[in-house]
Amino acid sequence: MRSFDYVRARTPEEAVEAFAARPGARYLAGGTNLVDLMKLGVERPTALIDVSRLPLDRLEKLPDGGLRVGATVRNSDLAAHPLVRDRYPVLSQALLAGASGQLRNVATTGGNLLQRTRCGYFQDPGKPCNKREPGSGCGALKGVHRDHAVLGHSPHCVATHPSDMAVALTALDARVELYGPEGARTVDLTDFHRLPENHPERDTELRPGELITGVLLPAALAGAPSAYRKARDRASYAFALASAAVVLRVADGMVTQVGLAFGGLAHRPWRARVAEAAVLGEAATPAVFAGAVDLELAAARPLPDNAYKVPLARNLALDVLTRLAPAPASL
Amino acid sequence: MGSEIQRSETTLRVNGKPHTLLLDHRRVLLDVLREDLGLTGAKKGCDHGQCGACTVLADGRRVNSCLLLAVALDGSEITTIEGLSADGEGPHPLQRAFLDRDAFQCGYCTPGQICSAVGALAEAAAGHPSQVTDPAAPAGRPVALDRTEIRERLSGNLCRCGAYPRIVEAVEDVIP
Numbered sequence: 001m002r003s004f005d006y007v008r009a010r011t012p013e014e015a016v017e018a019f020a021a022r023p024g025a026r027y028l029a030g031g032t033n034l035v036d037l038m039k040l041g042v043e044r045p046t047a048l049i050d051v052s053r054l055p056l057d058r059l060e061k062l063p064d065g066g067l068r069v070g071a072t073v074r075n076s077d078l079a080a081h082p083l084v085r086d087r088y089p090v091l092s093q094a095l096l097a098g099a100s101g102q103l104r105n106v107a108t109t110g111g112n113l114l115q116r117t118r119c120g121y122f123q124d125p126g127k128p129c130n131k132r133e134p135g136s137g138c139g140a141l142k143g144v145h146r147d148h149a150v151l152g153h154s155p156h157c158v159a160t161h162p163s164d165m166a167v168a169l170t171a172l173d174a175r176v177e178l179y180g181p182e183g184a185r186t187v188d189l190t191d192f193h194r195l196p197e198n199h200p201e202r203d204t205e206l207r208p209g210e211l212i213t214g215v216l217l218p219a220a221l222a223g224a225p226s227a228y229r230k231a232r233d234r235a236s237y238a239f240a241l242a243s244a245a246v247v248l249r250v251a252d253g254m255v256t257q258v259g260l261a262f263g264g265l266a267h268r269p270w271r272a273r274v275a276e277a278a279v280l281g282e283a284a285t286p287a288v289f290a291g292a293v294d295l296e297l298a299a300a301r302p303l304p305d306n307a308y309k310v311p312l313a314r315n316l317a318l319d320v321l322t323r324l325a326p327a328p329a330s331l
Numbered sequence: 332m333g334s335e336i337q338r339s340e341t342t343l344r345v346n347g348k349p350h351t352l353l354l355d356h357r358r359v360l361l362d363v364l365r366e367d368l369g370l371t372g373a374k375k376g377c378d379h380g381q382c383g384a385c386t387v388l389a390d391g392r393r394v395n396s397c398l399l400l401a402v403a404l405d406g407s408e409i410t411t412i413e414g415l416s417a418d419g420e421g422p423h424p425l426q427r428a429f430l431d432r433d434a435f436q437c438g439y440c441t442p443g444q445i446c447s448a449v450g451a452l453a454e455a456a457a458g459h460p461s462q463v464t465d466p467a468a469p470a471g472r473p474v475a476l477d478r479t480e481i482r483e484r485l486s487g488n489l490c491r492c493g494a495y496p497r498i499v500e501a502v503e504d505v506i507p
Binding site for chain 1: 337378395447484
């Protein structure tokens with residue numbers, strides 16, 4: 001690891017200034033992914049701007065009934081917060097399905113969104129990887145890709161986004177608050193992470209020097225039934241092979257509101273808009289759910305060794321949708 | 332300038348004692364504990380946050396000390412396995428339970444297992460749910476720990492000897 005400068009920022013303004021003054025700098029929050037990548041030689045920052053002590057460690061109720069989560073709220077605290085557990089259970093469940101108790105105690109909300117793929121080729125500087133080194137090729141495409149993408153991938157990159165939290169936030173229509181050299185802005189989370197296309201080195205739409213300051217959860221989905229289910233190679237402490245986050249409101253047997261997102265399938269959390277459109281306003285029955293999810297997954301293009309992900313994701317989504325739909329009133 | 336080693340003065344309170352050190356920014360807490368302070372209880376297993384052998388408590392919360400840059404912890408209170416029991420008292424109840432249950436073979440993961448269990452018990456008492464906690468359980472109330480809960484909450488600590496059944500029993504023994 002090469003030597004680096006270290007600056008502890010007290011305000012977002014100070015952080016952005018310190019970052020701009022140091023080419024090759026990175027923001028450091030919990031560091032559970034960044035420090036690991038530095039040890040692996042994947043990240044080689046010249047300076048770390050420590051944002052972990054910025055005053056962004058609170059959850060606040062918004063006047064409209066939504067919730068604002070500060071960027072440095074730790075994953076464990078977010079998962080345990082009574083407002084999150086009561087109003088956005090899918091978020092709490094997704095957080096608790098990820099990592100370990102030790103990691104969740106340190107990892108932050110902002111950092112979780114910005115964690116990098118766990119693709120083995122990305123994490124090994126001795127291997128080709130267009131995300132780590134543009135133009136070097138994709139080792140996974142014809143190599144080991146059992147854990148890789150089945151949706152939205154390109155010949156340049158077949159990596160998946162590793163976060164569970166982001167999948168729940170995607171189903172919840174969350175928005176991300178950003179602050180950077182050009183000021184503050186807010187973007188929909190669905191527009192924040194990118195598909196790889198020709199530039200897999202860019203995970204997100206974050207501009208140079210921009211910092212995540214918070215995440216907004218909408219009032220419209222507060223209290224809606226929601227849940228997360230994840231499949232992995234062991235019972236705990238492993239990344240998703242596939243996962244599904246669902247928010248579902250049903251009235252008189254008809255779907256009145258739905259959010260469905262998949263994890264483990266793509267370069268970003270996969271918002272299932274096609275499936276959502278196919279169930280909204282329809283009867284909340286297993287047959288309708290199955291038809292809708294199949295329509296969404298018809299776009300899947302599995303690689304030779306990961307076709308198993310398609311039926312796995314399908315069954316996870318159907319299980320959660322069916323579980324959240326109230327049993328039909330018996331006549 | 333490019334090859335210059337950059338350092339900062341950093342103060343850590345470790346097991347109740349303050350230590351002010353001039354630290355290379357690259358150094359992680361685990362290495363500072365073991366190499367500078369002679370506290371070799373926390374172990375280096377994977378060095379990538381995947382095995383839990385390096386688990387200590389930072390400001391009362393269990394963490395992987397291999398992934399924390401020491402400079403970023405300036406002012407923090409660190410508790411290692413060596414500091415779990417107060418001076419002059421016997422072993423911490425969890426240390427006692429691990430001995431009574433023979434909850435180890437080689438012992439390499441044990442300090443991490445015990446520090447992790449101390450943190451996990453505090454989290455459950457503070458009402459933190461886990462993946463296996465019933466989502467309908469009331470928020471903010473202590474969570475009762477059964478074997479399924481203990482196994483899930485300690486999943487960040489690997490034991491290559493496979494002493495898990497007795498580790499779970501040892502933790503069960505100290506549940507209030």
